Amino acid sequence: MTARPPAGYGYVSAASLPSVAPRPTLRDVATQAGVHPATASRALNEATRSLVRPATVARVREVAAALGYQVNPIARSLKTSRSETVGVLVPDLTNPLFPPIVRGIEDALADSGYTVLTANTDNDPARTSSNFAAMQARQVDGFIVATALLDDPLMHDAAERGVPMVLVNRLTEHLDVSAVSADDATGIERTVAHLVELGHRDIAHVAGPLRVSTGAVRLRAFRAAMQSHGLRDDRVVEAEAYSEAAGRTALLRLLDGNRPTAIVAGNDLLALGCYDALAETGLSCPDDVSIVGFNDMPFINRLQPPLTSVRVPQYDLGVEAARLLLDRLSGRTVTPRVVLLPVRLVVRGSTAPPPTVKRPARAAG
Amino acid sequence: MTARPPAGYGYVSAASLPSVAPRPTLRDVATQAGVHPATASRALNEATRSLVRPATVARVREVAAALGYQVNPIARSLKTSRSETVGVLVPDLTNPLFPPIVRGIEDALADSGYTVLTANTDNDPARTSSNFAAMQARQVDGFIVATALLDDPLMHDAAERGVPMVLVNRLTEHLDVSAVSADDATGIERTVAHLVELGHRDIAHVAGPLRVSTGAVRLRAFRAAMQSHGLRDDRVVEAEAYSEAAGRTALLRLLDGNRPTAIVAGNDLLALGCYDALAETGLSCPDDVSIVGFNDMPFINRLQPPLTSVRVPQYDLGVEAARLLLDRLSGRTVTPRVVLLPVRLVVRGSTAPPPTVKRPARAAG
DNA sequence: TTGTACGCGTTATCAA
DNA sequence: TTGATAACGCGTACAA
Numbered sequence: 022m023t024a025r026p027p028a029g030y031g032y033v034s035a036a037s038l039p040s041v042a043p044r045p046t047l048r049d050v051a052t053q054a055g056v057h058p059a060t061a062s063r064a065l066n067e068a069t070r071s072l073v074r075p076a077t078v079a080r081v082r083e084v085a086a087a088l089g090y091q092v093n094p095i096a097r098s099l100k101t102s103r104s105e106t107v108g109v110l111v112p113d114l115t116n117p118l119f120p121p122i123v124r125g126i127e128d129a130l131a132d133s134g135y136t137v138l139t140a141n142t143d144n145d146p147a148r149t150s151s152n153f154a155a156m157q158a159r160q161v162d163g164f165i166v167a168t169a170l171l172d173d174p175l176m177h178d179a180a181e182r183g184v185p186m187v188l189v190n191r192l193t194e195h196l197d198v199s200a201v202s203a204d205d206a207t208g209i210e211r212t213v214a215h216l217v218e219l220g221h222r223d224i225a226h227v228a229g230p231l232r233v234s235t236g237a238v239r240l241r242a243f244r245a246a247m248q249s250h251g252l253r254d255d256r257v258v259e260a261e262a263y264s265e266a267a268g269r270t271a272l273l274r275l276l277d278g279n280r281p282t283a284i285v286a287g288n289d290l291l292a293l294g295c296y297d298a299l300a301e302t303g304l305s306c307p308d309d310v311s312i313v314g315f316n317d318m319p320f321i322n323r324l325q326p327p328l329t330s331v332r333v334p335q336y337d338l339g340v341e342a343a344r345l346l347l348d349r350l351s352g353r354t355v356t357p358r359v360v361l362l363p364v365r366l367v368v369r370g371s372t373a374p375p376p377t378v379k380r381p382a383r384a385a386g
Numbered sequence: 387m388t389a390r391p392p393a394g395y396g397y398v399s400a401a402s403l404p405s406v407a408p409r410p411t412l413r414d415v416a417t418q419a420g421v422h423p424a425t426a427s428r429a430l431n432e433a434t435r436s437l438v439r440p441a442t443v444a445r446v447r448e449v450a451a452a453l454g455y456q457v458n459p460i461a462r463s464l465k466t467s468r469s470e471t472v473g474v475l476v477p478d479l480t481n482p483l484f485p486p487i488v489r490g491i492e493d494a495l496a497d498s499g500y501t502v503l504t505a506n507t508d509n510d511p512a513r514t515s516s517n518f519a520a521m522q523a524r525q526v527d528g529f530i531v532a533t534a535l536l537d538d539p540l541m542h543d544a545a546e547r548g549v550p551m552v553l554v555n556r557l558t559e560h561l562d563v564s565a566v567s568a569d570d571a572t573g574i575e576r577t578v579a580h581l582v583e584l585g586h587r588d589i590a591h592v593a594g595p596l597r598v599s600t601g602a603v604r605l606r607a608f609r610a611a612m613q614s615h616g617l618r619d620d621r622v623v624e625a626e627a628y629s630e631a632a633g634r635t636a637l638l639r640l641l642d643g644n645r646p647t648a649i650v651a652g653n654d655l656l657a658l659g660c661y662d663a664l665a666e667t668g669l670s671c672p673d674d675v676s677i678v679g680f681n682d683m684p685f686i687n688r689l690q691p692p693l694t695s696v697r698v699p700q701y702d703l704g705v706e707a708a709r710l711l712l713d714r715l716s717g718r719t720v721t722p723r724v725v726l727l728p729v730r731l732v733v734r735g736s737t738a739p740p741p742t743v744k745r746p747a748r749a750a751g
Numbered sequence: 752t753t754g755t756a757c758g759c760g761t762t763a764t765c766a767a
Numbered sequence: 768t769t770g771a772t773a774a775c776g777c778g779t780a781c782a783a
Contacts, residue, residue: 044523091519091523092523093464093523093525094523094524095460095463095464095469095524095525096464098460099458099460099461099464104460113489114479114485114488114489115485115486115489115684117482117684117685120479120480120485121480123479124478124479124480124506127505127506136503136520136524137504138501138503139502139504140492141489141492154456155501158409158456158457158458158459159459159460159501160458160460293685293688296688319480319482320482320658320685320686320689321685323658323661323689323690324685324688324689324690325688325689325690325691325692326690327690
């Protein structure tokens, strides 16, 4: 052991290596400050500080600072049965859609002292359920859920039990909790309008999974938009998942029949799959077929060709979800509401006028 | 209140809404099973189960299952001062390099019952430090750090205090802890060999920040490789960060002089920035200048042109880091070691032979 | 093999 | 305004 200045003030020196220096407790602070632990607790706690004489508060805080005291959140949680922690459930962090959402959540919650516990569910209800339970065991104060199904017993159950939660991106039907989502319907509407304006009439939709709200909502919006333009609305194929592979498979199935001149993909990953399918079929985008994505994922503008897509404010989605949850956690009884964030169609190189095909000559007349 | 079957067995019914049903405690289980809480604890705990008569174990476990009992990790942590939780520090989750690493960590740790707490530091030492402290306060059992600097007092301090930790991706000099990284040097070596083979002689390096190990190691490897080919090794410019913007700026600075025919970028994001700089300068990749990235980020193969890059096994990086940490946490004293995972150069459309420029005619002779 | 007794660090409640 | 006491739920010496 090398000689050192006596510990205790300013910097708490490490004990003998490699054992970790014991953290000072509330008792240590109280003893040093000459008060009872309960008083020290009150002095250090924002909410109860006013109950303590200012001089005492000052003394306690000084000692706490000198000792490098930090509350033990574990002990506090045990007592208060809260944890200043919220659980975030996402399908898969490696899907580029989610990191910005999670960061938005984290940044917004950090301001209020909350920590985030994230879990990937891979869209597996069993994993979702077990993660949910594990987080509840850890006393999370609430949940932000990006994995909800359109009809989701787990979410219904949790909501009924009064678990504070907010849905983000994906919604659940008939569920009385707050939720944040992009304005999917408007996004699709603009997309169809854009394609129609370019001259497309044969427009197909590679829909996302219909058991998920985004899949169902965008499909409904597609149908409505096509109808409002007086066009066929039944050229639709459902992808099994929001993945490139599923997008490819879905489009290949669709191309089996006579092919559309434009495709509205359920999201960007599906659009990437459509790129693949087109390439395999020897078709070119946008010369033969135009494609539009959804979400405007990072780097999607640098593809070949750059993908026209509906920009979703992902980070803000997270921030807003966090806000709604904080409202709920604040105790104020808030009536649940659904917030739709605005979207914007970003036109790039994957959409162009349809090829001017020679139409089979009509019988003269 | 609607009528219900008496609670207690099978399914614990929710109390009056919206209050959350109280979770059963160890005492509840013990009472129901007709044993002392201590016995129930021993019966439920893997390590102490052998101390209890098998029949008792069975009874306790049945009751626990029936009641849906789960240990309260908070209470356990308070008692054991462990938390079955590890802290993961990353610069920024929205950088596509990190999600796969984090998933690898999570998946590997989940098998051992550990939970992951993630924090984004934005490469800010202050944020890193405060996140580190906050996680320690939450009794994390160890850390996996992807934010280490080449010379990092914070990491040195933690290591000296005996905090269990493993570095991933980025290393720190003279630090006696385990670490996992890609074999950067070999990756760069292969990259230079590839370019030389294509006929390039004027090769420049847009280096990552040199205060980070990846930046420094790759630069050193670049110099060594160039020397081994008998080429100039001083065409180097350091980017301020691993970002597109920094890559663009750096390359613009480099292009000010006479330009190289090929660029080894410090990573894929820097390579993207190089794309931008080239486009602004009216140069084409790979016709005028070849570019190679590093990491082989998701979707980087779909860029225009598809980027030649060094593939790093990101997920495995996470898995291996988790394993090393688990070893360390298991109590067995493990001597720290550095694991280098193999990389592979993936050649795509961004590299081609150099343009055959007319060389200024030499004086005859 | 099981029970007793205590403490982990904090806060809520009551009394002074 | 402060102190005393108990309790959150669990694990673990120690005793039986």
